[in-house]
Amino acid sequence: MSADKDPAFNLVPEIALLAPLPEHMRKRFEQALLLMHEQLEEGFSWQQIAKKSAISSFHFHRQFSKLFNETPGRYLSRIRLQYAVYYLLYHETLSITDIAQLCGFASSQALAKALKRELGTTAKAIRLMAQQATPQQTKVLMDKLAHPGDSGSLEKQLxxxxxxxxxxxxxxxxxxxxxxxxxxxxxxxxxxxxxxxxxxxxxxxxxxxxxxxxxxxxxxxxxxxxxxxxxxxxxxxxxxxxxxxxxxxxxxxxxxxxxxxxxxxxxxxxxxxxxxxxxxxxxxxxxxxxxxxxxxxxx
The missing domain is CATH 3.20.80.10 (Regulatory factor, effector binding domain)
Structure with a gap:
């Protein structure tokens, strides 16, 4: 396959969802998403992120929920878990406490509760998956962290x-x-x-x-x-x-x-x-x- 073909197919839900927005609104949401993804360690709440993105909390919650099919708080929690699962799978030298801090959780106990509540598993079990699970078994876990769509995950729909x-x-x-x-x-x-x-x-x-x-x-x-x-x-x-x-x-x-x-x-x-x-x-x-x-x- 040559590298001079048309642009690659987009499989980033955020890009697909923001594409129809007016430029000024899209840039504000992009700023909010950047804060959510790049500054997880800061532990910002979605309200703080809205303020830093120059959007009122009321309008941010309403517009975000309508656009992303989940509340900004729910989105932020899901993204934190995505990063936590990645670190658990591929960075065995990081302690659970280190991973919790990197992903914006208040403590390793808070991370443990989120893993149990959202994924029905533990940090130890995920670390074992890095050694014992097949790619297909790992995908089952990843699917639980996918972006919600109208029917199934948005990643799957795209x-x-x-x-x-x-x-x-x-x-x-x-x-x-x-x-x-x-x-x-x-x-x-x-x-x-x-x-x-x-x-x-x-x-x-x-x-x-x-x-x-x-x-x-x-x-x-x-x-x-x-x-x-x-x-x-x-x-x-x-x-x-x-x-x-x-x-x-x-x-x-x-x-x-x-x-x-x-x-x-x-x-x-x-x-x-x-x-x-x-x-x-x-x-x-x-x-x-x-x-x-x-x-x-x-x-």
């Missing part, structure tokens, strides 16, 4: 329109990139803009294993003749491109892509590799990433 295509790719020569993790957020933190062009390469036979057993190689493509560590064979791939901002959207894209491949009658190549590719990094507005996903299929 993904129903995800454009997927069958493409033929020539053999690719790859060179491994030093990385202690295959978690894209940590890779982005480490490499920044240099993350663009990095590949995540996973054998299709690994995809049903637990996270701890899945081996994903982080690499970059090189030209034929240049030093390389492996070659990805040529073949047909079922592909999509999406702009993402959360683990919820990431897991939804993967499920939708595999479901659409099955609906189209394609069989996954058991000898192939599932490819993820960072195409772009948004360092200015929303902080999301554009990714390509490729499933090897027998066409």
């Amino acid at each position: 993904a129903e329109a995800l454009p997927c295509t069958l493409e033929y790719c020539e053999a690719r020569y790859i060179k491994a990139v030093p990385s202690d993790t295959s978690d894209w957020d940590q890779i982005l933190d480490h490499y920044g803009e240099q993350s663009v062009g990095l590949l995540g390469i996973t054998k299709t036979t690994e995809l049903e294993k637990s996270w701890s057993a899945i081996e994903t190689q982080i690499a970059k493509s090189v030209e034929p003749g240049e030093p390389h560590d492996a070659v990805i064979k040529s073949g047909h791939y079922f592909c999509c491109r999406a702009y993402l901002l959360s683990d919820v959207a990431y897991s939804q894209v993967l499920q939708t892509l595999f479901e659409k491949a099955q609906q189209a009658g394609y069989n996954i190549d058991p000898e192939g590799h599932f490819i993820e590719w960072i195409e772009g990094v948004d360092l200015e507005q929303y902080g999301g990433i554009t990714m390509q996903f490729q499933i090897p299929v027998i066409a």
Whole structure:
């Protein structure tokens, strides 16, 4: 897949919901969302966020609830839990108290109560999932933190329109990139803009294993003749491109892509590799990433 195609499909509910608003109103809501996401550690209430965004609490609550299909307080609580679950899954060196503080909870006890109330689980159980759960089992947890829509999650509703295509790719020569993790957020933190062009390469036979057993190689493509560590064979791939901002959207894209491949009658190549590719990094507005996903299929 080439990097000069049309803009990637948007799978960020906030962008989709704010798009129809007048510019002045959209900018105020964007400011509020930025405070909610980027300053969680401050523990701001939604009323404080409304004030900092130059919107009265009354109008902010009314407009936000109508636009987002949930109250600003509920949205803020859900976002805090999204971040907490991410840290629990992928940052084992952080203590529960550290995670609670990073996500704006008053204490580790407050985080524990929120996890039990909203997800029916514990911090310890989520940490075990990082080792024992499969990607599909993790998605079940992520779905509980998705943006509510008219029927099901908004991420799922958006993904129903995800454009997927069958493409033929020539053999690719790859060179491994030093990385202690295959978690894209940590890779982005480490490499920044240099993350663009990095590949995540996973054998299709690994995809049903637990996270701890899945081996994903982080690499970059090189030209034929240049030093390389492996070659990805040529073949047909079922592909999509999406702009993402959360683990919820990431897991939804993967499920939708595999479901659409099955609906189209394609069989996954058991000898192939599932490819993820960072195409772009948004360092200015929303902080999301554009990714390509490729499933090897027998066409």
